[in-house]
Amino acid sequence: MPLHSKLYNIRQRFQEAAAYNQKIPKDASRFDTDLITSYAQNKSFFDKNEFLVRYFISSFLAHCDEFYTRCYFAGACSRDTKEMDAIEGCTRMLPFLALALKNQHSLNTKDLDDNDVDLQSILKTCFICATNPEHTAYWGKPRTYQQIVCEAADVALALWISKEQVWHSYSDSEQQQILHWLEQMLECEVVDNNWHLFAFTIQTVIANLTGSELKGLKSYTRIKEFYVGDGWFSDGEGEKFDYYNSWAFHYSLFWLQQINKNLDPDFITSSNAAFCSTFKYFFSREGMPFFGRSACYRLAAPTALLAGAQLSKKADSYNYGNKYKESSAIFDSVWSHFIAKGSIENGIPTQGYYKENLNFLDAYSGPGSSLWCLRSLNLLLWDFNTFIEHHEESYALPSESNFKPIIIEAIDAKLYKDGKGDILMHWLKRPYLPAKVKHQSTINKLKEFYRKTPKRPTNNHIKNRLQTYSTQKPYTEL
Secondary structure, eight states, rough: OHHHHHHHHHHHHHHHHHHHHHTTTTTTTTTHHHHHHHHTTTTTTHHHHHHHHHHHHHHHHHHTTTSSBBBOOSOOOOOHHHHHHHHHHTTTTTHHHHHHHHEEEEEOOOEEEOOOOOHOOOHHHHHHHTOTSSSTTOOOOOOOOOOOHHHHHHHHHHHHHHHHHHGGGOHHHHHHHHHHHHHHHHSSSSSSTHHHHHHHHHHHHHHHHHTTOOOOHHHHHHHHTTEETTTESSSSSSSSOOHHIIIIIIIHHHHHHHOTTSHHHHHHHHHHHHHHHHHHHOOOOBOOOSSOOOOGGGGGHHHHHHHHHHHHHHHOOTOOOOHHHHHHHHHHHHHHHHHHOOEEEEEESSSSSSSOOOSOOOOOOOGGGGGGGGGHHHHHHHHHHHHHHHHOOOOOOOGSSOOOEEEEEEGGGGEEEOSSEEEEEEETOOOOOOOOOOOOOOHHHHHHHHHHSSOOOOHHHHHHHHHHEESSSOGOOO
């Protein structure tokens, strides 16, 4: 690229960032202390999660634009445009908002200033403005491998969740406008990994909303080709195993089964059960042995367990209660641990494992990316009353028993607890590799500031290649 073109692009990104920053609210942290206090005071499970719902509703309202189609959060940039960062900050909250709407008769969904919030109107305005090519809030026409394809899956899911309250309130022409925007996503090529779930979610929702037959299982077939056994999927070709197995694969498969009850129920239920039978031992009161990419999504880690409880309710209507108790206890311990560590600031989970840590922040992650953390809260809210009914405040976590080392043969790994109570994940076929962290240099910090594009170290050798991962000493804190 010629020098003048590079300089033009840098200038353009800098100007876009300046315009974005002007829209970030100045008082975004004003409810953070209340959130920490709410959890520190040992309030009931219901009260803590009701506050959590109101906290994120308040955060959305504080950061969104006038049409509820973009949210402007503070944080390090992604490799995408600032426009895409703002869209992502909105779309990742839409399923949560739809679920808050679904639970508005069970939960207080006022903002934390005690103002009524018309969630139905917010969602209705967002969907219709963002998919209108003539509107200033239009999210744009998608292109192959573009991030908007990923985000459109959350849009589709939110539409389905709010089908009765929002979708049915649109005119035929408005519905066609939204469907046309979603259908364009299916014309785009996607990354050959968990991204196939996005395309298939969109496809499944369209079939449901239109009452048409689900045609073409190419994306779903490809997802199943990544399955290696014991509930584990490789996130693409090769052996790529991490927590995406919970917050991407089993999360999406759960929703697909809710949207289309006839979609491969035996596989979805049995693969989840196989995964959860060992995954439940990953969690202690101090977190989990985290490995892999996207550490900023860490609060979504229990997602598969919450899905499993609900799938077991359908499969075994008499004995599902313990799974609800177990998964809600793990969910509560995870959120309590990370909130106590200051992992939620300025209305959003931080860009790190605990506090912000750019040495491990992936280049695709922007200010709103960490809102995938809401995926575990989303599944709690889907059957909130049943989780509340079965939750026990003093319920022991599975890892608090003296469990024997667990061999997960499909991924050649061993999970065990050492003499100090630390839960560790050991990869049996990996050689020892020193955990030498590469830090973001001063020159790269300056480049990132002025160019508004990521100049962060990947540290992939630490994320994906260490022999052993510890709960008490997460790789992000090395």
